[in-house]
Amino acid sequence: MRRYSAFAIVREALRHHSGWERAWTAPAPKPCYDVIIVGAGGHGLATAYYLGKIHKITNVAVIEKGWLGGGNTGRNTTIIRSNYLQDPSAAIYEKARALYETLSQDLNYNVMFSPRGVIMLAQTEHEVRGYRRTAHANALQGVQTAFISPERVRELCPIIALDGPRYPVLGGLWQARGGTARHDAVAWGYARACSAMGMDIIQQCAVTGIRSRNGQVTGVETTQGAIACARLGIVVAGHSGVLADMAGFRLPIESVALQALVSEPIKPCMDVVVMANTVHGYMSQSDKGEMVIGGGADGYNTYAQRGSFHHIEDTVRALIETFPMISRLKMLRHWGGIVDMTGDRSPIISKTPLGNCFINCGWGTGGFKAIPGSGWAMAELMARGTSDLAGPFALDRFRAGRFIDESVAAGVAH
Ligand SMILES: Cc1cc2nc3c(=O)[nH]c(=O)nc-3n(C[C@H](O)[C@H](O)[C@H](O)COP(=O)(O)OP(=O)(O)OC[C@H]3O[C@@H](n4cnc5c(N)ncnc54)[C@H](O)[C@@H]3O)c2cc1C
Numbered sequence: 001m002r003r004y005s006a007f008a009i010v011r012e013a014l015r016h017h018s019g020w021e022r023a024w025t026a027p028a029p030k031p032c033y034d035v036i037i038v039g040a041g042g043h044g045l046a047t048a049y050y051l052g053k054i055h056k057i058t059n060v061a062v063i064e065k066g067w068l069g070g071g072n073t074g075r076n077t078t079i080i081r082s083n084y085l086q087d088p089s090a091a092i093y094e095k096a097r098a099l100y101e102t103l104s105q106d107l108n109y110n111v112m113f114s115p116r117g118v119i120m121l122a123q124t125e126h127e128v129r130g131y132r133r134t135a136h137a138n139a140l141q142g143v144q145t146a147f148i149s150p151e152r153v154r155e156l157c158p159i160i161a162l163d164g165p166r167y168p169v170l171g172g173l174w175q176a177r178g179g180t181a182r183h184d185a186v187a188w189g190y191a192r193a194c195s196a197m198g199m200d201i202i203q204q205c206a207v208t209g210i211r212s213r214n215g216q217v218t219g220v221e222t223t224q225g226a227i228a229c230a231r232l233g234i235v236v237a238g239h240s241g242v243l244a245d246m247a248g249f250r251l252p253i254e255s256v257a258l259q260a261l262v263s264e265p266i267k268p269c270m271d272v273v274v275m276a277n278t279v280h281g282y283m284s285q286s287d288k289g290e291m292v293i294g295g296g297a298d299g300y301n302t303y304a305q306r307g308s309f310h311h312i313e314d315t316v317r318a319l320i321e322t323f324p325m326i327s328r329l330k331m332l333r334h335w336g337g338i339v340d341m342t343g344d345r346s347p348i349i350s351k352t353p354l355g356n357c358f359i360n361c362g363w364g365t366g367g368f369k370a371i372p373g374s375g376w377a378m379a380e381l382m383a384r385g386t387s388d389l390a391g392p393f394a395l396d397r398f399r400a401g402r403f404i405d406e407s408v409a410a411g412v413a414h
Pocket of ligand 1: 038039040041042043044063064065066067068069070071072073074075076077078079080205206207208235236237238239258259260294335336337338339361363364365366367368369370
């Protein structure tokens with residue numbers, strides 16, 4: 001596959017853009033692969049990419065029932081940060097954040113990583129204590145964060161009302177190298193790199209069954225026929241329980257709809273990401289000028305991939321207290337994605353009761369930021385059978401009671 005470069009742009013401009021290749025191929029499934037990954041979201045594609053790049057396993061198919069990046073990867077609010085409390089979380093999220101720093105160069109695809117900085121507002125004394133504690137934990141973990149004063153918050157984000165009617169801003173947890181990236185581009189960049197390594201990305205192909213013999217996985221049944229494989233990775237976010245059922249085991253996962261919206265585009269007014277967890281809303285401004293606003297999850301389990309009016313009202317009503325200027329904006333779009341929530345709000349990257357079948361799920365409301373680190377760890381686990389990064393996130397932690405409690409850092413906003 002030809003590299004993208006300034007030279008290529010000039011060359012194609014002179015040739016009336018007749019020489020661009022397809023970014024990825026659209027092959028028919030082969031009868032057999034070394035590895036099948038189910039789910040062409042960011043985590044599935046990143047797993048395939050690092051299997052090829054690091055472990056030189058390239059006889060890989062990524063099977064997607066819709067279009068690649070059409071699940072939560074293309075529906076999130078793109079916040080990237082690694083300021084988690086527990087050591088295993090900080091390790092995997094910081095690995096991901098560090099990989100994001102050079103992802104555009106690694107993939108030869110501009111993922112528009114923008115380390116503009118993330119502030120998590122402290123709006124109660126309880127949050128002040130919590131975020132100070134997280135800043136200390138981050139210092140020990142080598143993650144660069146700081147607890148900042150209200151005045152510094154206003155310097156970084158002048159449109160904030162520090163003395164809101166219910167919750168004044170008492171400070172914030174600041175991660176200067178957190179930020180955003182273009183979510184579609186992350187999926188597209190990984191897909192293009194996988195295709196360039198000879199992997200097959202098979203879209204519009206749903207996995208409908210999992211085949212096994214003597215406790216070992218042997219392949220999958222799909223809407224395009226049966227396909228054999230030596231190893232299987234299930235990376236389907238909100239549909240993890242469905243796939244686990246096909247493989248014959250149960251997961252401690254609930255699927256709920258998480259919602260977001262964007263405003264009409266306006267002139268640049270905010271060049272950081274702000275999360276207000278007490279009132280429950282978070283906001284950044286996209287490169288197009290839209291205010292990207294994340295809201296809450298529905299209070300009941302569902303596979304309905306859509307938004308609802310009461311969430312728009314709740315989220316915007318809460319955020320207006322801290323950002324009064326958004327009261328005059330019009331909403332442009334609103335949507336939902338099915339997120340996969342575990343009880344301790346940490347992911348599962350694990351072997352499963354079915355031999356050679358692995359699962360990566362439970363990223364819930366906050367897995368976009370983790371895509372490169374998660375793919376790295378899952379690839380290592382699938383290739384070598386063990387991974388230091390993935391180890392603490394094994395499925396058996398729920399039986400053993402080794403929870404990685406991130407309900408404060410990860411339970412709601414992202
Ligand atoms: C509104 C919203 C806002 C969010 N904001 C943030 C944020 O700001 N920051 C952050 O870090 N995270 C955020 N997240 C979470 C983040 O989007 C997810 O954790 C992450 O994208 C999950 O990626 P994935 O690859 O695991 O899943 P997905 O992108 O959902 O990919 C899974 C794929 O599996 C496919 N699939 C399912 N069943 C089958 C089957 N039977 N056969 C074949 N394919 C199948 C699906 O079609 C889908 O494409 C947000 C999520 C939502 C919904």
